[in-house]
Amino acid sequence: MDPSSVRIISECYVTPQHVSDQSKQPYYLTTWDLVMLSVQYIQKGLLYAKPEGNCEENLINNVLGRLKQSLSIALVHFYPLAGRLATKIEENPKSHFVFVDCNNSPGAKFIHAAVDLSVSDIVSPTYVPLVVQSFFDHDRAINYDGHTRPLLSIQVTELVDGVFIAQGDTNLKISRPPVLEKWFPEGHGPLLNLPFTNQDELISRFEAPESLSAFVWRSITKARRFPNETVTGCRLAINNRSRLEPALSPDYFGNSIQTVRAVTTAGELLKHGLGWAAWKLHQAVVNHTDKQVRGFVNGWLDSPFIYQIAQLFDPQSVMMGSSPRFNKYGNEFGLGKALTLRSGYAHKFDGKVSAYPGHEGGGSVDLEICLPPSSMKALELDEEFMSVVS
Incomplete structure (x- = not known):
């Protein structure tokens, strides 16, 4: 066997x-x-x-x-x-x-x-x-x-x-x-x-904190070696609970998320510094208010739809999911602290990035990055990127 x-x-x-x-x-x-x-x-x-x-x-x-x-x-x-x-x-x-x-x-x-x-x-x-x-x-x-x-x-x-x-x-x-x-x-x-x-x-099946996201977005875009005019974006999963007025309880059970997106060209993203990319993402986050949340809901009620994964993930963009704020290592099963975290087949797409709390703590972050082999190899050869990872 x-x-x-x-x-x-x-x-x-x-x-x-x-x-x-x-x-x-x-x-x-x-x-x-x-x-x-x-x-x-x-x-x-x-x-x-x-x-x-x-x-x-x-x-x-x-x-x-x-x-x-x-x-x-x-x-x-x-x-x-x-x-x-x-x-x-x-x-x-x-x-x-x-x-x-x-x-x-x-x-x-x-x-x-x-x-x-x-x-x-x-x-x-x-x-x-x-x-x-x-x-x-x-x-x-x-x-x-x-x-x-x-x-x-x-x-x-x-x-x-x-x-x-x-x-x-x-x-x-x-x-x-x-x-x-x-x-x-x-x-x-x-x-x-x-x-x-x-x-x-309604169903189709697909077989197959701002500064950090900006850094990852720039690094992956560089590794993909896009022409300067290629449009690229970075999506962030965002919590709606605190953005509604009145706010939902942080303990509200079920989905209450959407995505926000910053868009530019590959040339502009790499020409400007990290702060510029982080500012683009920050603007997307702060502009996601009660008005935007309710606008999405009301629009859906007028014309219901189901997310299709093939439409959410494109090879020119990055999608940031999960969060280092989630206490992944807080589970206690009588086996001590977990050695590491892993995920399954689900949501593995070109440009999908999941951020988890680092195993060693102290504000560290573990990243799970999904890229095709050529882009991954280029990312691993990027001295700027590798200088901040271990």
Whole structure:
């Protein structure tokens, strides 16, 4: 057997520890949720070393047991993640309503897997090994697949000397419960109509802090060696919660994001300094106000649409996602601090960059950059870029 082949040992479903009255009701989706139906599942995971001096079988069994128990508790608070998507279709008028059914679902999926590889096999290569994609469930799935797939899936993969926990962020103590009440503009909701009757009309599948973003944008543009007149952009995922008036709670559960974009030509971007590029991005951020957020929502209500990944990512631009503000290494599973973070197949496009908190702390940032081989090689030969990375 190929040592890099991941073996599934067991699968089961985890349900909320107890069922609340609230979870018995349909969970309606907002504009920001519905536009994401054609976007791939988020796939993030943490790699841990197995503690020395422990009985391996007892260690894994204890980790699996604690994870299942804590997941069951977490699902009480985040009960929509134990549900499945459901669709109500009407012909006259032509309507397509998608919501979360929290009752008719087996729960969140929990997978125990194993692979005959070591931690060094994962962290030592210059580029992330393809086998890491097998550490995640929902390979190449999009959110609309939540009709038949779990909305949340946890996969625990044993390595020879380590453990990889994918989507494993469910056992933190809930000190601030999520706000599950959905926000809808006045006079709309809770069911928002998608003007389609067939899923093929709305779904397509794609196979295949400002200064930092500006630095990455300039570096990648230089590595791509565009002609000066080539139009290039940098998109930033931006949180709408604090920008609405009145603001949504920071604990608002669900999607409340959009993207903002700065645009220029490759020649202008590289002719000006880092501060100029950062200023362009700053203007895009500060101009994203309540007016822009509501304008987007109202425009969607007038003419609903679904994001198509092929339209969001273009080979002349950079898309910055995730954030070093997210406490990725704050998860505690009894295995100590994670060695590193890795992601799955989802959202791997030319120019996609994810920023994570650096493992060593102190304000450091880890970047996951997706580029074709020629551009990646040029980036690695860029002395200015390499002088600030390790």
